[in-house]
Amino acid sequence: MRQAIMISPGKIELRDIPEPGQLKDDEVLLRIKRIGVCGSDIHVFHGKHPATPYPVVQGHEYSAIVEAVGPKVSRVKPGMRVTARPQLVCGECGPCKRGQYNACQNLKVQGFQAPGVAQDLFVTTEERIVIFPDTMTFEQGAMIEPAAVGAHSTNRTSGLKGKNVVVAGAGTIGNLVAQFALARGAAKVLITDVSDYRLNIAQQCGIGGTLNVKNISFEEGVRSFFGDDGFQVGFEAAGVQSSLDNLMQFVEKGGDVVILGVYSQNPVVNMFYLGEHELNVYGSMMYRHEDYEVAVEMISSGKIITSPLLTSSFPFNKYLDAYKFIDEQGDKSMKIMIDL
Ligand SMILES: NC(=O)c1ccc[n+]([C@@H]2O[C@H](COP(=O)([O-])OP(=O)(O)OC[C@H]3O[C@@H](n4cnc5c(N)ncnc54)[C@H](O)[C@@H]3O)[C@@H](O)[C@H]2O)c1
Ligand SMILES: [Zn+2]
Ligand SMILES: [Zn+2]
Incomplete structure (x- = not known):
């Protein structure tokens, strides 16, 4: 063979x-x-x-x-x-x-x-x-495997129902995280990238909010999409310093930041925001068996595209x-x- x-x-x-x-x-x-x-x-x-x-x-x-x-x-x-x-x-x-x-x-x-x-x-x-x-x-x-990454990471926080969510990075992982966030009841989801090609795919998958941070600043894009409500949960799926900084600085005080990205260069974490804004930062590592099962269910039922x-x-x-x-x-x- x-x-x-x-x-x-x-x-x-x-x-x-x-x-x-x-x-x-x-x-x-x-x-x-x-x-x-x-x-x-x-x-x-x-x-x-x-x-x-x-x-x-x-x-x-x-x-x-x-x-x-x-x-x-x-x-x-x-x-x-x-x-x-x-x-x-x-x-x-x-x-x-x-x-x-x-x-x-x-x-x-x-x-x-x-x-x-x-x-x-x-x-x-x-x-x-x-x-x-x-x-x-x-x-x-x-x-199913990358979808299971989305299933697992969106279960790491205390819940997404009714919350506004930002996903940084619209690669395969960020896209599936964003789709899962919507499926798990997030109010509004904004996905960011520097590639219009990838943001366009996000739109085809029903992720309504897209932001190219090369053209519009993160702060401005977030304000115009969520208004005064801001966002309560951020997912870092780009693996770059600047998107980690943005999520930690602009997520609502007391909010959650989930780290999926693997950083080729180890990032600096801004402890001011972590401490003074009383943030919760969660790691997310692959998946467990039940995440695979949920991924199958969601793909086969058409809820995840x-x-x-x-x-x-x-x-x-x-x-x-x-x-x-x-x-x-x-x-x-x-x-x-x-x-x-
Ligand atoms: N934690 C886990 O279990 C797990 C599993 C699989 C992959 N990963 C990691 O998750 C990350 C995403 O995986 P992927 O396969 O989608 O990778 P990818 O490289 O396809 O996607 C990353 C995306 O981030 C975008 N990006 C670059 N700079 C940006 C910026 N400043 N702001 C917003 N977006 C920006 C890129 O254009 C790209 O579309 C990688 O670091 C990968 O190693 C983690
Ligand atoms: Zn993989
Ligand atoms: Zn062991």
Whole structure:
């Protein structure tokens, strides 16, 4: 079977490797259908991911068909459309014991610190599998992972019902966070970016408020959209210093700021606003199983829209071209998928 392996930054080799052998009790054999490429994959491609050694097989957001199941697998059956969480957790540390396994002290993520799914067949375990209905496409199936990031992060605060929300960054993650904020009852949501292309996609997804902070200042844009009500919750999904500063300075006193962004340069946090405005700052790390389930429910019911996010697909043997395309297109592309 085929495998794409990144042997060093910028170098992907296509190999022919043996198919997986006999399945253990709780194992499931997947035939991979689509793999989404995300910002973190690109960091690895450029040799700028702090926690990924080479060689590495990438691929952590994907859809698949169940090919075969181990003797003790009961919930999952051959032929089902599925995806699976890429987190390998220890089950023994403090966070794991209290159910916060997404922040496991010994977390390994497939595609980064453990082999990912960039191959025809892949073995995972039943507990990580999430089934999605046949009415969902494989493209939608490969969007469950980033949607689960949106599901998790919008549950980190004390609630969004009736609140005004700003999401900084209209990439795949910010877009899905904003859609989830609306679905969870936020009064008004404003999404910011420096790319009109991405803000236009946000509008196609029903996120009414968009602000290009290159043209209009954050302060002015927020005032004209929310008026005197201001905003009570901010999500940082751009990973840049200036949007973190803006959220912390302008969120209503006593408000919440949720950090999703991974910063290539460690930002300076303005402690004046954190302290004097009595802000609540929350981290948000990936997702848990229930976030995947909510993501499936919301995508299949049409409450979360993913098709405007998909820019194009590349066949498996053009894996490298997908990365080159992303580098060349920059902010004129969004989600790129590998079609197996
Ligand atoms: N916490 C998690 O669980 C989690 C999961 C996935 C990704 N992430 C991180 O979330 C961030 C967003 O992910 P993505 O895949 O959407 O990345 P992305 O790079 O596609 O999106 C980031 C967006 O921010 C925009 N941006 C740049 N400067 C800006 C500014 N000053 N104000 C507003 N927007 C600005 C960019 O134009 C881009 O559209 C990344 O840092 C990523 O590493 C976190
Ligand atoms: Zn990802
Ligand atoms: Zn653990």
